[in-house]
Amino acid sequence: MAVKQDFAKQLESQIAVWQAQIKEHQEKMAQAGAQATAEAKAGYERSIAALREQTEQAGKLLAETRTASEAAWKDIQTASGKAFEQLQQGWADALKRFG
Secondary structure, eight states: OHHHHHHHHHHHHHHHHHHHHHHHHHHHHHHHGGGSOHHHHHHHHHHHHHHHHHHHHHHHHHHHHHHOOHHHHHHHHHHHHHHHHHHHHHHHHHHHTTO
């Protein structure tokens, strides 16, 4: 049970960090305002959409983790860890676009 709870806490923490980063990037985009080109704005919007999607997927993974029975958790533990790693990589890739 502790591993499942630890994983859920890790997901919760990561989601909170990601939500803060989304807000930060939205503020940067707003500050750029009229100075940013249409292409740059479109790039920011695509990146923010990708970040939101990653956060949503992490939320779904968190919900699945919380509702999984102990037996089911043992079956999905490895897959959940891999899914979380993929979300983290997708997040890192999206952040690179803000470079």
